Amino acid sequence: MAERSSGIRFDRVSVAYGGGGARTVALDSLDLTVEPGEVMALLGPSGSGKTTALRAVAGFVRPTSGRVLIGERDVTDLPPHKRGIGMVVQQYALFPHMRVEDNVAFGMKAQKVPKGEIPGRVAEALELTGMAAYAKRYPRELSGGQQQRVAIARALAIRPGVLLLDEPLSALDAQLRSGMLAELARLHRELPDVSILYVTHDQVEALTLADRITVMDRARLQDVGTPQDLYRRPRTEFTASFVGNANLLPVTVGSGEKGTVSFGQAELKVPTQDVAAGATATLCVRPHLVGLGDGPNSLTGEVAEVQWRGSTHRLFVDVDGHRVKADLRELREPPALGERVTVHFAPEDAVLLAAGVAEDG
Amino acid sequence: MLVHSKTGRWATWGVFFVLFLPLFALPLLVILAASFTTNWSGALPSGFTGAHYTAATSGDSLSALTTSLVTAVTASALALVVGGWAALAAASLKKTGRRLMDALFVLPVAVPSVVVGLAVLVAFSKPPMLLNGTRWIVIIAHTILVTAFAYQSVSAAIVRLDPAYEQAAASLGARPSYVLWMVKLPLLLPSLNAAAGLCFALSMGELSATMMLYPPDWMPLPVQIYAITDRGSLFTGSAIAVVLMAATLLVLLAVSRVRTKASYR
Numbered sequence: 001m002a003e004r005s006s007g008i009r010f011d012r013v014s015v016a017y018g019g020g021g022a023r024t025v026a027l028d029s030l031d032l033t034v035e036p037g038e039v040m041a042l043l044g045p046s047g048s049g050k051t052t053a054l055r056a057v058a059g060f061v062r063p064t065s066g067r068v069l070i071g072e073r074d075v076t077d078l079p080p081h082k083r084g085i086g087m088v089v090q091q092y093a094l095f096p097h098m099r100v101e102d103n104v105a106f107g108m109k110a111q112k113v114p115k116g117e118i119p120g121r122v123a124e125a126l127e128l129t130g131m132a133a134y135a136k137r138y139p140r141e142l143s144g145g146q147q148q149r150v151a152i153a154r155a156l157a158i159r160p161g162v163l164l165l166d167e168p169l170s171a172l173d174a175q176l177r178s179g180m181l182a183e184l185a186r187l188h189r190e191l192p193d194v195s196i197l198y199v200t201h202d203q204v205e206a207l208t209l210a211d212r213i214t215v216m217d218r219a220r221l222q223d224v225g226t227p228q229d230l231y232r233r234p235r236t237e238f239t240a241s242f243v244g245n246a247n248l249l250p251v252t253v254g255s256g257e258k259g260t261v262s263f264g265q266a267e268l269k270v271p272t273q274d275v276a277a278g279a280t281a282t283l284c285v286r287p288h289l290v291g292l293g294d295g296p297n298s299l300t301g302e303v304a305e306v307q308w309r310g311s312t313h314r315l316f317v318d319v320d321g322h323r324v325k326a327d328l329r330e331l332r333e334p335p336a337l338g339e340r341v342t343v344h345f346a347p348e349d350a351v352l353l354a355a356g357v358a359e360d361g
Numbered sequence: 362m363l364v365h366s367k368t369g370r371w372a373t374w375g376v377f378f379v380l381f382l383p384l385f386a387l388p389l390l391v392i393l394a395a396s397f398t399t400n401w402s403g404a405l406p407s408g409f410t411g412a413h414y415t416a417a418t419s420g421d422s423l424s425a426l427t428t429s430l431v432t433a434v435t436a437s438a439l440a441l442v443v444g445g446w447a448a449l450a451a452a453s454l455k456k457t458g459r460r461l462m463d464a465l466f467v468l469p470v471a472v473p474s475v476v477v478g479l480a481v482l483v484a485f486s487k488p489p490m491l492l493n494g495t496r497w498i499v500i501i502a503h504t505i506l507v508t509a510f511a512y513q514s515v516s517a518a519i520v521r522l523d524p525a526y527e528q529a530a531a532s533l534g535a536r537p538s539y540v541l542w543m544v545k546l547p548l549l550l551p552s553l554n555a556a557a558g559l560c561f562a563l564s565m566g567e568l569s570a571t572m573m574l575y576p577p578d579w580m581p582l583p584v585q586i587y588a589i590t591d592r593g594s595l596f597t598g599s600a601i602a603v604v605l606m607a608a609t610l611l612v613l614l615a616v617s618r619v620r621t622k623a624s625y626r
Contacts, residue, residue: 058532080531087532093525097547106543107533151529158533 006071006161007195008034008057013066015052026052028219029066036071036161039188039196041206043242044216050199053216054164057197059083070162081110086155086194090167092147094139100126100150101135107158125157126150128190129183145176149183156191165198169205181208203243207231215239231286237353240284247290247324249283251352261352264320268297269347275354282353285345287314290326295344299324303335317343389606396600413600422601425585426608432496432581433564433612436503437511440560443504444511445553449541452519466512469505478502478570496579502570507560514559518552558616565609 015027027049034040042050055061056068059080067076075083094103104122113121126132129149139147148168155163168184169177185208188196200206206213207227215223215230215238223230223239234240237248251261251268255277261268263283275281292315301319313334315326326343335341395401396417399408416422444466451462469477481502485492492498526548530540546553568583575584582605590598 058528060528080528081534081536083532084534085532087529089525089529091523091525093523093529095526095530095544095548097550106530106535110530110533110535110539110543154529154533164532 006073007036007038008032008040008162008197009069010053010056011067011069013053013056013063013068015049015056015061016064025219026061027056027063030221032214032221032224034195034197036195037193039198039209039211041198041200041210041213042216043200043203043206043213044222045201045242047218048216049219050201050214050216051166052219054166054197054199057083057162058085058087058164084158084160085162085164086158086160087164088148088151088155088166088168090171092139092144092151092171094147094150094154096139098138099135100131100137100139100142103139103150104154104157107154111158121157125153128156128187129153144172145180148172148180152184152187156187156194161193161195163194163196165196167200168198170200170202177205181205184209207243213243215242217242233351234284234353237282237284240282240351240353245287245325245327247283247285247287248353249285249322249324251281251283253277253279253281253352259347263299264322266297266299266319268350270350270352271348275352279354284351284353285349287325288312288327289349290324290328290343290345292326292328292331292341292343294342296347297350298342298344300340300342303337303339303341306334306337308334315341315343317341392599392602395596396603398596401596413597414604416597417600417604421580422582422585422589422604425580425582425601426604428496428579429565429582429605430608430612432500432503432579433561435500436507436564437557437560439500439504440508440511441553441557444508444513444556445515445549447508448512448516448519449545451516463516466509468509470509474506474567474570475573477506478573481505481570482573493574494576496576498574498576499571499579499581502574503564503567506567506570507563510559510563511556514552514556515549518549522548554616554619558613561612561616562609565605565612 010030010032012029012031013027014025014029017024017026030049030053032040032053042053044050052061056063057070057075059075059078063076067074069075070083070085094100095106098106101122104125105118108118108121122135123132126135129152131146131149131153134142134146134150139150142150148171152168165184169180172180181204188194188209198206198209210227212224212226213230214221215236217238223235225233225235227243230239230243234243234246240246240248249263251263253275254260254262254267259270259272261270261281261283268283270283299317299319301317301324303315304318304323305316307314307316308330311330313328313331315328315335317324317326324343394406396413397409397411398406399410400406418426447462447466451459454462481498482493484490485498485501492501522545526544527540530544531537535543566583567581568587571581571584572587575581580588582601586598586601586605589601
């Protein structure tokens with residue numbers, strides 16, 4: 001449906017509010033390129049600057065410095081209506097006084113698309129989002145999920161090269177959300193030329209949908225990479241803990257054999273990394289890669305808590321004052337609280353993070 | 362109801378009626394009774410007649426009713442355009458500018474209406490702005506007085522309007538003027554409507570500024586009531602007052618019907 005395929009480029013974009021002593025930096029020199037046709041998730045907690053970045057692309061906040069490019073065009077000084085973007089926000093913002101079909105036709109009418117063309121394109125957009133049967137309804141007569149589909153149809157009907165999604169699923173309940181996630185993935189397969197900037201605080205949404213994820217925290221970019229990359233080989237403690245769950249253990253790099261670190265009394269084998277001998281570092285292990293019993297990297301401790309989660313048990317084991325989480329396939333006889341158990345993980349499943357990386361971004 | 366015990370509830374209703382009836386309802390009922398009576402010398406009126414209504418709906422009184430309706434409709438329409446426009450403009454101003462506009466538009470309410478009337482009289486009594494002696498000086502005074510209310514209710518509605526609508530429209534490629542006509546004004550319609558009703562009612566009842574300004578051929582109904590009761594025709598004055606009340610309420614009712622149609626949520 002997209003007429004032109006265009007990427008997005010942030011060129012050292014900063015946004016600050018207020019002046020003098022009360023100055024707040026909402027976005028700190030963001031450098032980022034979204035390739036044409038790519039789904040880029042901006043992932044971070046609230047206040048991380050992700051929504052500010054999206055609004056800078058939409059034109060609702062003005063960068064204090066830096067430039068925003070859509071395709072080859074510098075849009076930094078353009079008003080929102082001249083940017084050729086589609087946008088879907090958390091509360092949908094469907095026009096309550098218009099029927100679904102008029103909502104979808106709105107952008108085309110505003111842009112003076114030839115009258116004869118509009119009904120066909122409205123039908124096409126509603127078909128694409130599975131809302132064709134609801135064309136004559138008013139937004140108030142639709143459920144949240146349906147309203148969201150209409151909002152997406154409305155944004156796609158103007159055939160934008162760039163689609164901005166600002167927490168589009170966070171107002172939906174969990175079940176509906178996973179359905180809409182699949183829908184969005186299908187939509188993108190059908191419209192492979194549309195670049196999508198997807199702002200979310202939900203790592204599952206980001207991991208499921210995105211080609212690449214930008215992790216943001218405290219107004220700054222922390223990490224960029226493919227979902228697999230960020231999940232398996234996080235570069236910072238923040239990424240490790242925000243993208244998926246992680247055990248973060250403080251370790252000291254051994255001076256002898258390469259690829260060993262010490263954690264309390266235990267000697268652990270890890271993939272070799274460029275961390276100087278004797279330095280402190282953080283060892284990251286995903287809970288589901290931790291197994292019960294003896295193995296290559298064994299840790300023994302006391303069971304502090306056992307959570308039954310249906311198909312899995314989560315064990316919290318206190319090892320030398322540090323709590324290690326292990327997600328295990330449902331156990332027939334889970335250990336009792338206070339029992340001493342041994343857990344282990346494979347050396348290749350661990351990632352060594354140089355200390356201080358998280359602080360410097 | 363926040364009062365739960367039965368006696369408490371009865372007591373509340375009792376206090377309500379003791380306060381409400383003498384203050385609000387009884388005077389209106391007295392006017393209604395007076396408008397039908399031939400003689401009221403004792404505690405209760407005596408003699409029933411419809412003659413006062415014949416007088417109240419013919420001749421000078423009828424033309425005064427027309428004058429009032431035309432004045433109120435024109436002034437409300439002007440006030441809605443000016444006040445609504447100003448409110449929309451003020452919303453896009455920075456803090457200081459908006460405060461200045463708020464202060465400016467609250468002025469006609471804060472200043473006694475006699476003063477507003479006098480100001481209009483002085484301002485428009487000399488060429489090139491010679492409107493004294495025409496109906497326009499009354500309409501202008503009414504417009505100034507009611508614009509304040511139009512401005513206030515529309516700007517309150519703008520504050521409540523979710524900016525997401527405007528932003529969604531802009532992201533879809535709509536120019537600001539298109540957003541205003543197709544999104545903002547339709548969403549503000551219920552408040553514009555309420556503002557229109559308020560302006561109309563206020564203008565229908567305006568007396569003090571009008572007294573200083575009205576030309577002989579443009580005498581609104583409140584002035585007529587005042588003049589007639591001043592001459593001692595208390596019962597005819599009451600009948601005209603009932604006509605004024607009824608006309609105002611009818612228009613407000615019609616306006617509120619439109620409002621229910623225009624509200625979306």
